[in-house]
Amino acid sequence: MHKSLIKAEFQVQRDDYKCIRCRVCERQCSFEVHSYDADADRMFEDEMKCVGCQRCVEYCPTRALTIQPHPSTIRPHGNWPYRAVKDICKQAETGGMLLSSTGDELGHRIYWDHLVLNASQVTNPSIDPLREPMELRTFIGRKPDQVDVRLVNGKPVLKTELPPQLTLETPMMFGAMSYGAISYNVCQSLARAATASGTMYNTGEGGLHRDFYQYGPNTIVQCASGRFGVHREYLNAGAAVEIKVGQGAKPGIGGHVPGEKVDKEISITRMIPVGTDALSPAPHHDIYSIEDLRQLIYALKEAVEYKKPVGVKIAAVHNAAAIASGIVRAGADFVTLDGLRGGTGAAPTRTRDSVGMPIELALAAVDQRLREEGIRNNASLIVAGGFRNSTDVVKAIALGADAVYIGTAALISLGCTVCQKCYTGKCPWGITTQDPYLTKRVNPEIGTQRLTNLLRAWSLEIKEILGGMGINAIESLRGNRLHLRAIGLNERELDVLGVMHAGE
Amino acid sequence: MATKAKTTKKRRRVQADEKVCIGCKLCEVACIVAHSKSKNIIRAFNEETPRALSRVLVEESKPLTFALQCRHCDDPPCAVACMTGALRKDPETGAVLHDREKCVGCWMCVMVCPYGGIQRDMREGKAASKCDLCLELDEPACVAACPNAALFVVEDED
């Protein structure tokens, strides 16, 4: 065995004066960085193992620990940052594909940060959301272009039967994360928070644990290429069905939950034997064309007796606009677009960082395309991919989204520090793991509360911003790009985004 | 009239939810600090010798972990067994309290506590050591310190 040339990424600093040898760090570190030597009465650290998750830092009762990027560095070079060198070393040592978790970390332009929002001054009053109603209710589903409502004895009466709609009390849902990728406790937290917040969470492709059928009215069940846990009862347990074609973090790539994570409960839920790898093929092997997709959409609609919306999720790829148009015409009630920064439990690093496109551009293009084709009402547009705060959400809605999925942000609210080791199954925060010793770290009571708080906080902020614009219903912001202006974008970008530059 | 004769049924104890106890043992750390002289974590551990004892014990059999301490029984066997009167159930709070000054360290209480909730404290002479519910604090230190809300105070009254 030759010497590894991979350097420690993090430095563990322990203030020996503050360290009380309580060994909390040792017990909390699932990567076994810390150890205690009783003879010396000292703690030791193996920095090579540190992933920088900060669990020990947070749990150290005396705050004796500091974890920081390792200061020792190679000579800085524009083309050869340490990241590039490290990857090469890793591959030279393993001969394997690089694996990562979460979304793109290369920092492709985040357009949200180049968009600014409008507010009312003088000519129209801003509205104080503390004093006036401020409506975020959102409906997901196909809408007819017109509806027949007549007055009968002075009361409006609906004469048109509308296709099924999901009702959201806030335009944010929890994105698809499978039971298997995330733990039972996290699933439960998401389900309960979605229920408490009047919105939806998405099962991902992991099936639906029996315990969570009770949250069905707030559940979007996914049907992905592996068809894990998909059966009639499952499809009918949720409020809507989402066919997952692609994922923003890994367009064109299937999924893989390693066998070690497939315990008894996951096995039952996914309908696969205990300990077997859960492999989702790259394509659905019954969808090789748009007409195949149409068949699946209608097969699922049959299965749910046309009582629930059926949508399709795709990764934001170059011709997303055309694909989305095809999906709407194929009968989908909603289209989900997942951008380059969308999270994942495991993806090839190269794919994660370089395949697809930022959600802002895809969203703008798809919304515009559907409008140009006059079919924007025929499906709702849900977007996902790295939403970090409420203004990202507001901007997405102004660009044309009906609702957004938040995934990584939801996990961060549960403790995730984006250490990107989900694929190891050792998540020190107990989120993306099935290790029963680790999963306890998410207390579903606390998890539910934190997620509910997050949605509540973002909703309050959205209301505040809406009020500032003089708008009291979210539908008046949706697709209202006049409330967006860009800063520092070029003409082509402005054109794709359909927004004016600030000052115009 | 015999006011103190009737035994109290008030009961208060710290309960652990093993489903979310993560075995970090911060409860033990907090208990030690709360029962230290200085109440300062670094001094309590690094300067006070011998160190205060934790009255809560995290039991472990991975993945299972849970904190356990005195259950403050309705009819505490330790108080029955105590030959010095050091252990008694306080009618006001329902807490089973221990008077270190009276205790001689005969370990009868250790022998009869079905929870194993009493330890021997060998500092400055010997005496039993057990959960006192941190009655002088707003809530028991272990409960306050639990990062995952796995510990909570349960109170029931007759």
Next chain:
Amino acid sequence: MHYRFEKDMSACGLTGFINRDRKRVDGEAIMSSICNMDERSNGQGGGFAAYGIYPEHKDDYAFHMLYTDIDAKEITEKYLDRHFLIIEDGELPTRKTAGIVDPPVIWRYFLNVDEEVLHMNACDEEDYVVEAVMYINAEIPGAFVMSSGKNMGAFKAVGFPGAVGRFYKLDEYKAWTWIAHGRFPTNTPGWWGGAHPFTLLDWSIVHNGEISSYGINKRYLEMFGYKATLMTDTEVTAYLFDMLLRRHKLSIEVATMAIAAPFWSQIDHLPDGERKALTALRQVYGSGLLNGPFAFILGHKDGMVGINDRIKLRPLVAAEQGNTLYVANEEAAIREIASPDRVWMPTAGEPVIANLKPEKDSIKEKTSCIKV
């Protein structure tokens, strides 16, 4: 580019009245009423719409045109000639008036549509007219359709409304519905086309306020072929009504439930049937919800509607005297011309609706006062 435009932002005064019995009066009253609110305008625009003014041409589309240059007139007339039967045309009567400067060429056409053409294009007559209006406004530089309805007309200019009324000789027209507007634009210098009312077919609208939902209202209407070229939210309001009332055949009452929808907190507490209906309206017409402060008066061939935004951020008062209904920003503007039996403040989003009695019941008039 499609997203480039500058939206109108204006304060304003508006007033209007309607006699349900189709009793017509000349323009003096409406001028007095709007002049009472001169405070609310700044001389950058004034305008009127009148219904029942062309009984002799009641079946022809009366196109009131503004041309900023003579070329535009030529191109437009070629276009009209190609697509319509021009029954009659001539200069719209005006008089030289202090405060009205640099008027464009103002022309009036009475047009009819050839049944053959409609048949060939498999087109609804009114859609055909709408398309023509859209074309002229969007594609012919310097030409602007001031109004295009039957038996009605819009009269607008840069100037205080009183001057505008004198300029167009409104004292010489008789109408059963009059609506008027005085403008106070904040962002663009007034131009004749930008004055209110905005019209399409026989819809005319005067508006006080700003539609914060304009961006999506516009994109929404564009999906249905409307081209909002005039950079004003008043225009999209007019088109929205056209779509809801004419194309989707909703009643005025129902249409106002969509554009100034009740809050969910109200809807959720309604009985099942009503709740379902109002929910569906919001689900389907959410992009047509008008958001932001507004009061407007909509005139149309069968009546008049006054309405406020959902939280009444602009003033609107209604009154009734006999069978005449008045709506204005200010009560004084009504009391200036009437001694109402009843005055009330409509609540937020609550429409004030007046419908004309069917024509046969209306009072027969002896003569027309129109001097064409």
Next chain:
Amino acid sequence: MDYVIIGNSAAGIGAVEGIRQVDQTGSIAIISDEPHHTYSRPLISYYLGGKVEQHNMYFRPKTFYRDYDVEPMLGNPVTVIDAAGHTVTVAGKKIKYGKLLVATGGSPFVPPIENLAGSDVFTFTKWDDAKALAKAAEKAERAVVIGGGLIGLKATEGLLNLGLNVTVVELADRVLSTILDEKASQIFGTHLKSLGVTLITGDTAAAVNRDGEGSVTGVTLKGGNTVEADVVVVAIGVVPNTVLADTAKVKKERGIIVDEHLMTSAKDIYAAGDCVETFDILRHIRRPQPIWPNAYEQGRTAGINMAGQPLAYKGSFGMNSIEVKGLPTITVGMYDAVGPEYEILAKSDAESLTYKKVIIHNDRLVGAVFVNDIDRAGIMTGLIKDQVNVKAFKHDLISDNFGYAVFPEALRKERLSS
């Protein structure tokens, strides 16, 4: 008096507290030949050794009698019980009782030893014994303790604390032979020797040797050897004190016989504590089980019954906690068992003087011995008491980190839920 209680120790106090749980108003008298406010007899060895001061000898507060509305009659023995007449006689005065509790405890067992009578020879069961012994010890250098049982060794500890050289003479072949198995005894013996105690086993005192003035000079053992000493403590054990009960002609064997409500054969006369025989639930026999918690529990149960609320006493089993100078030992239930029906698990470490042993019968624990590592012994006591099936975690019973974590989930939840 509605209630008369003879005896002012664990059983007597337990009875007062038991009565008051049920009856807040009935009159109670408590009678004792000792003049002291209720004190803890087991503490006398600590008192002797100077580890407990006078004020800490009391296991109930000074206000106890007032708080519980009890009339204490201290310093005179009851001489006669008249069961038929429902009276007891104290200092020649008859006191009428409604219900009577006999809690007269045990008496020190003193075997025939020549020349025993006289100064400097003590028994060791009462506070006054300790006071007298302490006084004698002031001018003594050497002591001989006859008896290597619980009382003898606690007396030894007290004397060691006073700086005396102590010789322990035990008839059996090892110390604590009635509560420890051979292995544990051996560890204890090693410990005692390390403390400087001279341990003589398999022998006992035949005669006390005195000088011309009658002062003790030592003892002569049956085996012929002589041990020099300045004081002699006879601490062989206690036997049920039934002298008074005999005056009421209640049934007795080794101790007073009581029914499950702790009533004697005489109506309205109850008995509890070291003077009675109770059912040993592990050995399935009746026998005296003279230990503090049992005495209190019996007293309290008797009190509740006396106050009219029937409550059965289910019996008990032996258990002891003894620590002599830093070596804690706990034994619960059986400490030794022979036979194929018993499964014994044990482990020991000679260096640290630790020893753990459990005895299992029918998958139930029937006994446990812990030396030095006693910390969670109480869990075992609970398992024995409730006769819990331990099959599933049998082998964890003697592991170092034995605790509830090794229990099967359902059992753990059941036992921790209360």
